[in-house]
Amino acid sequence: MIHDPTKCGGTAVASILVPHAWGPGFGVWTAARSPEPRVEPPASPAQGRGKALEEPIASWYERERGGCVAFGKPLVGPEPWMSGSPDRIVWPESDEDPRPTFGLEVKTATSRQGWGPDGADVTGLDAGSVIPPRYAVQVLWYLALSGFDCW
Numbered sequence: 001m002i003h004d005p006t007k008c009g010g011t012a013v014a015s016i017l018v019p020h021a022w023g024p025g026f027g028v029w030t031a032a033r034s035p036e037p038r039v040e041p042p043a044s045p046a047q048g049r050g051k052a053l054e055e056p057i058a059s060w061y062e063r064e065r066g067g068c069v070a071f072g073k074p075l076v077g078p079e080p081w082m083s084g085s086p087d088r089i090v091w092p093e094s095d096e097d098p099r100p101t102f103g104l105e106v107k108t109a110t111s112r113q114g115w116g117p118d119g120a121d122v123t124g125l126d127a128g129s130v131i132p133p134r135y136a137v138q139v140l141w142y143l144a145l146s147g148f149d150c151w
Helices: 010-017 025-033 045-065 125-129 133-146
Strands: 068-071 088-091 102-104
Touching: 010 133, 045 068, 102 133
Parallel strands: none
Antiparallel strands: 068 088, 088 102
């Protein structure tokens, strides 16, 4: 995958704001601002597993929760450098309102470290205590870009 040096997406924002999220923040920022296109390094085994499981997990979510789950289109924010590639967008089941309802990030993890207890309410200001900060920052970025009320 070729990285567009003029854009800053959700993963890059999380790397810049959350220490050791997906790389050193300053290095991510300087690479993102470089005028030279760069090729993304190959995925780690954990990243490969997460990508392979993304579709089955999104399908499971759709069966369990309803709605229509589809690939999200790239988002562009109010500034041209603000971008994001959400995992999925969820539309309501009825045709009465054809607008998408919210976004869906599909994550897998090698451990439960940093995640709240099962069934925890992730609404409100305490969401960061339930979702690891690197993912919370990514979701907040996508909320800002999409204009959705929830993700």
